[in-house]
Amino acid sequence: MASLVLVGGAGAVEEQEQDPAPTGDVVVYLLDHQYLPTDELTTIQAEINRIFSDAGVQITWVSNASPRRRLAPNELRIVVLPSDGTRWFQGPSNIIGIAPHDDTGIGRNCFVFYRQAIWFRQQAVWRCRQAVEARIEASMRGIEVDPYIDSLAPEDCGDRLPSLTALIVARAAAHEMVHILLAKLDHSDEGLMRQAFDINELWAVGSEDGPFRLSNPEIMALRSFSTETAGGSH
Numbered sequence: 001m002a003s004l005v006l007v008g009g010a011g012a013v014e015e016q017e018q019d020p021a022p023t024g025d026v027v028v029y030l031l032d033h034q035y036l037p038t039d040e041l042t043t044i045q046a047e048i049n050r051i052f053s054d055a056g057v058q059i060t061w062v063s064n065a066s067p068r069r070r071l072a073p074n075e076l077r078i079v080v081l082p083s084d085g086t087r088w089f090q091g092p093s094n095i096i097g098i099a100p101h102d103d104t105g106i107g108r109n110c111f112v113f114y115r116q117a118i119w120f121r122q123q124a125v126w127r128c129r130q131a132v133e134a135r136i137e138a139s140m141r142g143i144e145v146d147p148y149i150d151s152l153a154p155e156d157c158g159d160r161l162p163s164l165t166a167l168i169v170a171r172a173a174a175h176e177m178v179h180i181l182l183a184k185l186d187h188s189d190e191g192l193m194r195q196a197f198d199i200n201e202l203w204a205v206g207s208e209d210g211p212f213r214l215s216n217p218e219i220m221a222l223r224s225f226s227t228e229t230a231g232g233s234h
């Protein structure tokens with residue numbers, strides 16, 4: 001499984017070998033095998049930054065490079081792959097991310113499968129379309145919109161669609177990052193570290209990110225990575 005990480009970017013690995021580790025609370029080597037557009041990458045990084053800022057953790061991003069040395073506890077890789085494939089991973093096909101680790105939870109790689117994010121987005125598109133049509137019809141007939149329709153998609157769902165795939169990737173990656181950084185083997189009852197996300201929750205943006213928040217225990221544990229906390233007197 002580990003050899004997969006080294007696929008592509010051999011030149012980048014050589015270049016990095018002599019470089020010292022970048023400074024930052026947490027260093028993420030982002031290996032993008034999906035060749036994402038720049039704006040999508042920017043959205044992914046901004047969303048992950050935002051999720052971890054709750055714990056005061058600042059992320060230093062290193063794009064498409066990975067040092068050959070063993071990564072430190074505050075370093076990890078996010079590998080965006082087109083799909084999970086089947087040769088190296090046997091599991092249900094709705095898995096969007098995975099963080100391989102040993103029995104004690106130690107691992108350094110977070111894989112995210114882009115095709116699964118697209119699938120989630122397509123479910124959201126379908127819900128949005130249904131909701132928009134139902135609202136137009138209700139307004140033409142002068143009747144109330146069925147609450148079921150509101151549960152499908154918010155009124156501005158069309159505006160949210162362009163960034164949806166990136167947000168799905170970001171939340172899946174952030175989830176796997178917490179597994180790796182905290183050597184966390186289990187899942188939480190709510191928030192980012194739940195076992196699965198609901199399609200309806202994916203609409204949440206910015207301050208509406210309740211479904212993807214870190215829990216207080218997770219925030220406390222992640223604070224050990226923050227140089228601010230580590231260097232301060234407490």
Ligand SMILES: [Zn+2]
Nearest residue numbers: 175179187195
């Ligand atoms: Zn998980």
